[in-house]
Amino acid sequence: MVQLLMYVYPCELAVRRGTSDADAGIDGMTAAGLKLHHQLLARDYRATAGSHYVKGEDGELVEVDLLVPRTLNARTEELGGRTFDAIPGLGLALSQEPIDLSVVARLLAGGELKFSVPIPGIEVALIMKALAMQTRSAPKDLADLCSLLEMAHLHKASLDWKLDKEEAVLKGHRRDGARALHQIVAQVELGAVAHEPPRTPPPRMAALIKRHVAVPPK
Known part of the structure; x- marks a missing residue:
């Protein structure tokens, strides 16, 4: 999602990174x-744990x-007899x-693969990433969050x-996402956020959040 948005909204400060799998967001009825x-x-995909599918060999x-989508606080939801990861903001x-x-x-290996894919815009992607970081905080998540903030800062007039x-x-x-983002600002001010990624140091990340995200009510 984030990597594809970089082609729609080019930004030199966005961080390109690879990924080995694909996530597909679907509604509950589907x-x-x-x-x-x-x-x-x-x-020829094989269903493994939950809603994870694999094809091919090592x-x-x-x-x-x-x-x-996450409808309650549970991280998983059973639908049609199968268990799915439930994502906040989806x-x-x-x-x-x-x-x-x-x-x-x-x-x-040569050749091309052509496909069409719908993705959310920068604002919704930022909300989803911020909410996801409440339960996990890997360097890749921080890189994606900073990339989205930099793209929003550069292209905001067209959004x-x-x-x-x-x-x-x-x-x-939007309230939940704004709260999550300003919680990150508080962590930056406490010195609890590592200097990752190098293109967007924590003080700049916090400044971008303050500039582009209103403070929600407590």
Whole structure:
């Protein structure tokens, strides 16, 4: 999601990084219907734990995770007899008009892979990443968060940006995302955030959050 957004909103300070799997966000009805599950099986994917699917063998393994919106505080949800990881903020992403991308990927082994994929915009992606960091905080998450902030700062004039408006962070996912982001600011001010990634040091990250995200009510 973040890496694809860099092609839509180029930014020199955004951090490019690789990933070995793919996450697909789907709504609860799609998950419960099992049609996608059977289509993956028909394409030689194997269902492993929960909603994790693999295809191929070691060295050429392809992996995909199917994710559903979090409706309660539980991190997993059972739908159609299968267990799915429930992601905070995904419901907001699925309710918004996506950015539809046509992608041409040049493979290292030669040839091209062409596909279309819908992704959320920068604001929704930032909310999702901030909420995800409440339960995990790997260097890659911090890199993605900083990349999204830098892209928002550079391209904000062309975005439908709501997070900097007090009325927008009074409730719902934007309130939760704003709270999570300002919690990160508090951690920076306590010196609890490592200097990662180097392109966006913690003080700049905190300044970008303060500039572009309103403080929600407590």
